[in-house]
Amino acid sequence: MSDCNDALHELYEFIDGELTAERRALIEGHLHRCSPCLEAYDFHAELRIVVSQKCREEVPEALRRRIASALDAEPGGTAPA
Numbered sequence: 001m002s003d004c005n006d007a008l009h010e011l012y013e014f015i016d017g018e019l020t021a022e023r024r025a026l027i028e029g030h031l032h033r034c035s036p037c038l039e040a041y042d043f044h045a046e047l048r049i050v051v052s053q054k055c056r057e058e059v060p061e062a063l064r065r066r067i068a069s070a071l072d073a074e075p076g077g078t079a080p081a
């Protein structure tokens with residue numbers, strides 16, 4: 001009955017490989033039997049990859065833009081007289 005709750009509750013630890021072999025086997029078994037949980041697992045596993053890639057590639061760029069637009073917006077910054 002609480003299989004899905006258990007599986008979802010430990011999904012992040014499962015993805016991060018922080019569970020014991022015994023817990024992993026239980027959750028893996030559940031994911032094989034339960035497609036909603038497998039979809040949730042796929043979603044979170046993918047999300048994690050996307051997030052870690054975005055953090056590496058886009059944060060410095062976003063930060064640069066924020067700094068650039070902050071400088072642009074500064075009063076008198078664009079039109080020195």
Ligand SMILES: [Zn+2]
Pocket residue numbers: 003004005007030034036037
């Ligand atoms: Zn389930």
